[in-house]
Amino acid sequence: MIEFENVSYRYAFQSDCAVKDLSFKVDAGSVVLVTGASGCGKTTLMRIANGLCPHYYAGTLSGSVKINGVETKDSSVGELSQTVGTLFQDPEDQFFALGVKDEMGFALKVAGVNAKEVDARIQKVAQRLEMESLLSHSITALSEGQKQRVALGEILVALPKVLILDEPSANLDPEATERLAQELKNLKNQGFAILVVDHRIHWLRGIADQVLVMREGKICQRGDFELLTNDAVRCEYGLREADVKDVRKTLTQTQNEAPILEASNVSFDYEKNNQSGGFSRFKRIFKTPEKVSHRAELLKNISFSLGAGITALIGENGTGKTTLARLMTGLNEGSGTFYLKGKETKASDLLKHAGLVLQNADHQLQMQTVSEEIGACLFAVGQTSNLQARIDELMQTFDLTPLAQRHPQSLSGGQKQRLVIACALAKDPDILILDEPTSGLDGANMQRVARCLNDQAQKGKAILLITHDLELLQLCAQHALRMDELKKNF
Amino acid sequence: MMTNKLVKTAYWKSQELVTIGIFAAAIKLSSLLIALAGGGMNPVSLMLKNLVFSALLIVLLARVRKSGVLVVFTLVSTIVSALLLGSSITLLPAAIVGALCAEVGILMVGGAKKAWSPFVGVALYDLASKVFSLGVSYLMMRETPAMLVSVIPIIAIGYIGSLMGLYAGYRSLRELRHAGIVRS
């Protein structure tokens, strides 16, 4: 059980409290959802519950926080971790070992549990979570859903009574999210006290017993899940949808009279092409294993056309979405022909007309200020005339002007996402491909990204979205390219 | 109010050791990448390799302000490199001696918590480990001392890179402060 009574917390070097006067309870056998816009204090609440505040993040805690009746102030984080398990948004952030089995037993072995007992617990949990087949695999070869199961398994082998989940659905596809929901239900029935902090709320319908909505460090609304079905509440607090339609099956197949990009009988053998190329050799030096979920990504005789507007690229994990995106940007070269605005185009030329926004914004930021970052992208494509005017224009389009002199790494998630999209558009590509642009973003920021994409689509760009975010698809996707349809020909 | 239990606390915190491990990975990978991209004997890549090495090491010492970081880093890096990449273990004694010299140097300028200690530490570490590695090279090539003379320019170019890395480290720390990642 988690009990908060009149809890306030102020970080060191801050004048204001990050959370103020919080009081709530999470009973054994129940799930409490805490949600709110970015910066509302959810993360601090979570850190207080698992003892990171004040033991790890120096600060001042007032009020009473109890885990199973024991004050957290009187225990170290290590002691609390014997009762409380925390699952991070990105489970890879908490992995120490390379192998799944090594990782699951890591903390137990350090704590002095003998090897036999560790093995027994791992086997039991692996059976429970249906992940026995993953035990012999490398962490780096797992899909996001599989990584999360491993992280959850690692927590469960420690036999906690309380679980805290920090945005667990952020990186998951709808199917993995559904699976996670089922696992939470099971854990709840087994008597765990579960605290979930998340922007995405729809998947907790029927699971969350209580909902707390936060703003500016305070709990502003509390109730059951029905509270979140109120449009006014969601609008006021910048929340995502409580009920999300899965438009993946209903989006119309893309049909274009004036396509921007056409592919004719494009084929690509992932296995063969993975053996060559500079980075493949480099990866082999470090013996980096390939994804276990990846089937031989064979694309054979794919033909499609892409026009102006927003098209969702839909398919299960391992069906070749990323491979197709890489072919369309010219990063990989297969056989077959691409036509750009009716003209036959080589892979190296496709590179000049395509932009790609990867999921991890941190990989795409290199410079010291926001302004420099955009300027560098313009410089890279030789657009040095009227450089400052073009930088100003892009910053204004993406509402980045007040952030011009900020370091890109100091920006929030939503701000970074807008910046990397601005950078991708710096070279004015005809095709823009985005891979999970809204993972981890709250409702307001997700809508902002959707608006940006709609604006660009109206300007005549072909935008291809690879995303698990059903709300984003609902908001802006106009058409679909389905991998199973494309692969019908072989 | 935190618990005041009488428990013997270890010198190292797990977070500090984790930071050392992660930076050791970043430093190893960077060196290898530059060597692969530019060629191992290319003067530009030699300097850059040492520049990046020194700059990253300065950031590490700025993050983990404790005596012994260089020794742990050297041991961990050498063992893992030997196991995984087949790096020569003959360089370990020279690197350890270099690390110890650097630790003593840091202590003499006021300890690991002083603002300049990362720069003093890395400068001494680079110099001492290169000098001692020359000693190891002499043992390997003592039948032909002339070969040692041909190695000296390579080491000298590398050390120039290390010195440039001290400035790069200073600029990196400034940028990290701008980004809000390093406070002091």
Added chain:
Amino acid sequence: MAHSVLNRLDARSKILLTVLGAIATIAFSTLGAQLVLFGVSFVMVLLINRPMLVFVLYLLMGAMMLLASACTWVMASFIPSLGEITFGSLVIPFLRGLTMMNCVMGMALTTKIEGIMSALTQLRLPFMLTLPATVMIRFISTFTNDVAQVWETLKIRGWEMGFVFFLRHPYLSTRLLFTPLLFRALKSSEALGVAAELKGLDRGLQQKGAMNFQGQSNFSKADAWLFLGASFTVVMATYIELHWIEWGLNVTRLGVM
């Protein structure tokens, strides 16, 4: 990775062999002793069962040695006081290098990255070294993928990343490629540090090494044979070093002895 009898060896045996090889090859300075060390280590390399890779590494080593010899010869021509360069005076340093390469190949090429954790635990190191070593191994893979993604981003953005660009703009190319890596390292250390705290790893440090984290495996027959072979080699090399100094060849020795 091809299956080899060397895969059965304990990691401690491999490290000890490498250290022994280093000490022996540096200590001995006669051609005979070096040939013995090289010969035995070469046999070990053949047991790795990866002839193509070994061949390529030998080629690279040969090229390096040729280059070093050429530079040395040029310098000796201009600076006579450096001494005469003969085949004999070059062959011993080269044999040292080759023997060392054989020893480290025997270790690195028979240690899979997936098995490296068990190799580390077999070494019975204190936890204050095992933890950062584990993390280093874990993150080498992660950072490799990160750098590949950064490279692709740069390519898409229009940067002509390559050898020429690297030489013409060394500072810019280093910044473009390594700035994300630096920030990734900092963020990962923060996140993993939190995870270490939450997993109670500090307890392991307080328990003076987390004894249960160390390997339980003992040496096997293969290790015993390895030690026997290594000891015999060293004894033979020592005998040759002491008694067969010239070994019938007119080798100029400019060593310490």
